[in-house]
Amino acid sequence: MSDFSVIGKRVPRIDSREKVMGEAKYAADYSMHGMLWAKTVRSPYVHAKILNIDTSKAEKHPGVKAVITAKDFGGWHWGFMPTTRDEHPLALDKVRYLHEAVAGIVAVDEETAEEACSLVKVDYEELPAVFDPEEAMLPGAPVIHDYRPNNMSVEYHWNFGDVDKAFDESYFVHEDRFATGKVIVGFLEPPASLAYYDPSGYITVWAAKQSPYFHYRHLADCFNLPLNKIRIIQPFIGGGFGGTKNDTVAGDMIAVMGSKKTGKPVKFIYSQEEVLTTCRRRHNMIVYSKMGVTKDGIIKGVYHKVIANGGAYTAISPLSMYLAGFITPLPYKLPNFKYDAYRVFTNNPVSAAMRGHGATHTRFACEIQMDMIAEKLGLDPLEMRMRNAIDNPKRGEAYTTVNGVILNTCGIKEALQIVADDDLWKNKKSIEKMDGAVSWGVGISGTSYPGGARQLGHQSCAAIVRVCEDGTVNYLTGATDCGQGSDTGLSMMVAETLGVRYEDIDIKRVDTAYTPVDAGSYGSRVAILAGQAGIHAALDAKKQLLEAAAKAWNVNADDIEIKDALCFLKSKPEQKMSFNKLAKIACYEGSGAVIIGRGYSSYGVEKLDFDKGTGNGSVSYSFTSQAVKLGVDMETGKINVADFLIAHDCGRPLHPITCESQNEGGAVQALGQAIYEEFVMEQGDTKNSSFLDYKMPRSTDVPRIRTVDIITDDPGGPFGAKEVSEGSHVSTPPAVVSAIHSATGIWFKEMPVTPEKIVKALKKEGKWPGGQ
């Protein structure tokens, strides 16, 4: 570690000053001369045929410049896979969820656009609707998409080993139903965009997108323009977390089409109400879980039947359902595994990706189930986990799971040991025995998460590292920092590789006209894939500099090193020059040179077999064990979350501050899902459509959090790094729910575990100390 000059240091985040000072510009902050505003006309029905759209009154409204409907897009539709492109920018023939976008208004100002929305007259023929996925699976249920008459959006049947035999041979088989609630990422910056389709046929967009090159491809495809005529300029982004900002929303397309029709720039900003009622949400899933174990608690097999509430369109869900299955054989040895997945269309807003994509649901089921089994067998739940945990492979060796996932490093045992050795866990029993109105408990979990997604079509990415003649550096990447801090980590890696100071790196926001293509900011891939491209670009630039130094000193380039902004002879370190001087020599040497390093990520693409469930889709896998201490007010059911210990194998913390903040953020967001957040739905209508009613954790709800970084130095990772924060996001819900059991003695199998549910359960079990 001490070998590193920059990696692992607590440098300030590269964007901290701009953000703290309020200088960072987000998409909504951009304006252009002559700019118009767009608003979206939304359906009042959950399921209805569109018979006619009459825009004439809206078009005549003073200040309205254009009205956009589905026919403007000529039937263009999109989605994650060619076979599931079932969504249109605006509803084409029918609406499938409440508030689905049916038209767009472009007007001189936001108020006028809003006013004119009510003037678009849409004739609907209402259709019967279905909201519950298990009901939607029944024969005779209303059909939401003609191409899937059984409402089955995604269906997988995987079989690894022989799970029936495993259950037959098990000492004990536990079977239960678990369920997760419908939650949303809750970013504070809503989708916004300023779009200009200039009459030369060139689209420029400032948009809050995690993966600008997705949007770039969508726009080129939809507007039938070449890719080099699409320019997405990346403003600062106020949180992504998957789903909405990784995809294209109706407003995006209304703005671009509106600009094309009017010849003016068009801007839109979604309201938080639009976000909470119409944007992508996490799937809520029902997990029927069956787990067979030996007398010693060794897991013999798992069978999961998962039913996911898909909402109205498919979106990215073929991957969601893959991930919900793929994660089950991690982090414990699992020789037999069967998975039946059903993602079902319903007349709800669309379900899609969110941090901890797919893994949250099934890991929650497995972990709680293991606790229940440990209790049944009289085993210490940590000891049971330790017995099943995958060993850290020896360097050069690897562990392969039953479904083909390859681990080069695995820190789960070390993580569990850190939790085992901590007073929090050691004092579990005494904590449980504490007297008072509040009953205390301690819970644990063990999880894993993939990092460095490389399973999609175009995974490569590149970086350009340009050394200025004064020795400072411009670093161009197509990878987006959507708030996670990746620009800091990427800059650190380039600084370390090149041998310059962190502050000498300037990294620019993505601009698709200038920056190299990149797959996007999802699947915890940026630090790993874009990081590797940056390292390769820095090495390439360094090579050019070393050659210049070798020429200047008349020595072999192999004998020269650059470190801490100093270039020196390895064999005679007193022969040295500053990096600035080296840059000047290199740039002005001979005919004058331009130092441009170019690098690519070299990880292969592993095409996932969605039908069989195989594929080693990520570069590496993180491991987490978490302990949680909390108290439950046995009268009111109120939960006081006191303490989180997160032991996380991140390979190596590139930037400890970011690792901490990401792990903390991931855990707190998941705490929301565990005990606070859930959309209240009535017949497809989201009743809690503001942050007053949809309760995310606030700062006062955040416990003490300790994070411990475990360094396994993964050979796949840049500087050994793996992912952070998705792991802690997945480990939190089971640990919290396990702690609630520890405090109350009751197993909760559905999230969120709210005070109401606790009181109800306590009453049912006769444990409620209150009146009546």
Added chain:
Amino acid sequence: MSDFSVIGKRVPRIDSREKVMGEAKYAADYSMHGMLWAKTVRSPYVHAKILNIDTSKAEKHPGVKAVITAKDFGGWHWGFMPTTRDEHPLALDKVRYLHEAVAGIVAVDEETAEEACSLVKVDYEELPAVFDPEEAMLPGAPVIHDYRPNNMSVEYHWNFGDVDKAFDESYFVHEDRFATGKVIVGFLEPPASLAYYDPSGYITVWAAKQSPYFHYRHLADCFNLPLNKIRIIQPFIGGGFGGTKNDTVAGDMIAVMGSKKTGKPVKFIYSQEEVLTTCRRRHNMIVYSKMGVTKDGIIKGVYHKVIANGGAYTAISPLSMYLAGFITPLPYKLPNFKYDAYRVFTNNPVSAAMRGHGATHTRFACEIQMDMIAEKLGLDPLEMRMRNAIDNPKRGEAYTTVNGVILNTCGIKEALQIVADDDLWKNKKSIEKMDGAVSWGVGISGTSYPGGARQLGHQSCAAIVRVCEDGTVNYLTGATDCGQGSDTGLSMMVAETLGVRYEDIDIKRVDTAYTPVDAGSYGSRVAILAGQAGIHAALDAKKQLLEAAAKAWNVNADDIEIKDALCFLKSKPEQKMSFNKLAKIACYEGSGAVIIGRGYSSYGVEKLDFDKGTGNGSVSYSFTSQAVKLGVDMETGKINVADFLIAHDCGRPLHPITCESQNEGGAVQALGQAIYEEFVMEQGDTKNSSFLDYKMPRSTDVPRIRTVDIITDDPGGPFGAKEVSEGSHVSTPPAVVSAIHSATGIWFKEMPVTPEKIVKALKKEGKWPGGQ
């Protein structure tokens, strides 16, 4: 020629639609939220000590946000060479010309800033001044800079061969005095800039600069910031032509300093009056020329003593004076040459570069002098030129001038022959004999101009050619199209090299944060140096594509070619695929790839020896012969310019439309210098400070222009190309003045040759047909 798919084709200019439709945004079109405005306080004296500047009243003026004076810049000064950095952003200790900038006001709007200018109280102590360079050279003249007590800004004494001996041996030696007037480039877009010094220490500037990387270095140096924290974004530019937009003006520095002091973006736009009274002008020069010839008109030697009116500061003039000497041994064989150059400080606005930099003055003198000698010797002036003209070297051989200039190709004989064969020249005598109130004449000239300047410190430049997955291309260059059309030519060269269609290339404006460093847009270097970098980048990208095709077809990459957006097997052309398909294969092949071609210009730097006058400072040299037909109204002196024939060796016309428009533009601009334009100066005061009074040629003044491109296919040039438009700019004045002689029988040796001067001369010679 037919071998090329794109080169030499009359494709539309890449920016024509945006410009014609009024969509192109220039620096003045940019705005930012909270933006302030800057205005410049200017000196009412031509030469005065600054005793005190009292800004207190201006600072208290409502709406004023900052007042900037020289002390804000801590003595920072700039100039072309380390030894001649004699200019400050704002006058430091004294003012040296009328309206020199002494302070800057930054206020909420332009009017308030303007108002507050009069509130800055400056105490001056007036000093004696000098305006004429020959007076300024005299002992006892007022001293303008302490570091040059003799007012000598630049002084060279070169000697090649033995010119005295040559004169002794000559049959005839002609000696005369020639003079050029003080003119300006007359761009219609004045300097403007929007600058933001954000509190994080990052400067972003939208500025009309020909060479943004010059400005970038100036700002880094002045504000003591690293280069990677300086971002110059290049808007469209409404003309450059050297001088002002290649340099930094007071407004630039006031805006950046104003932004630093206020934390707000600051914008300025110069008025045309400010441009015409304070911006860089062309030197006016006096050329004492002595030329010795044999009886047959063969030139034995030339001696030039040049006195240039330098104005108040040195700026780029060490190069100006170099060029005025360096060009004399071209395009005619000249074995003996002596040059004494004196560039003299005067209390006038600063003289600097302009199209045809340096060459205009001495080529004018030489050409007119050759005409005079031919007349004396009874030789046909074209025949005399042909006898002296340098031969086109055989392929692989070169001609070296007495001062070390190396010609690989030379089209002067071919150019002269085209003129000789044209009716315009053949009918000279009959044209001269035409009867009427207007007397007609025909004149000719022969000139040369360097192209592909590579004589400055950092001449290298790079390009990045990125192939998108749909086969369209993003081309990044640091070279500026300031209106000359270089983006079109560069795109054509990349399209030709890569084998794609011209319209598949998108070239982006310069943005120093993203585009590779480039020396700038001057010295006719862009098409040649940046062009070569682009070609190399395209070749690099092509190599990657060919490898992908070779893999896909399982053949050797050498057997594959790409042309006209088609990839095919050379040995079996029916095996082919579209470029789009090839790009998709290359980008999605294996792990997915990013196709980034990288290229550099590989021309060496030739350091000029300013003191000796040697150095082959350019890649190649264009040659031009021009014939002009005009009529002179013998009563009013009014000139009717009827016909231009420009035979120009441009190596190869990359884009014939641009070659024509550039040659036409260069010639028309020079026509202004020949007969229309001149600053009327009274004691350092520019009396004609608007385009109403300063007469540039208007569309009604433009003659018929025929341009003939001569293809010499220079081995140094990209696709054999050399420069265009500086050559025709230099060839026009002598041809016009020669034609005036042909029409009137009078030799004019000072430009401009105005109707007043003609009438006066006719009267003097007793040739005036009018009354009195």
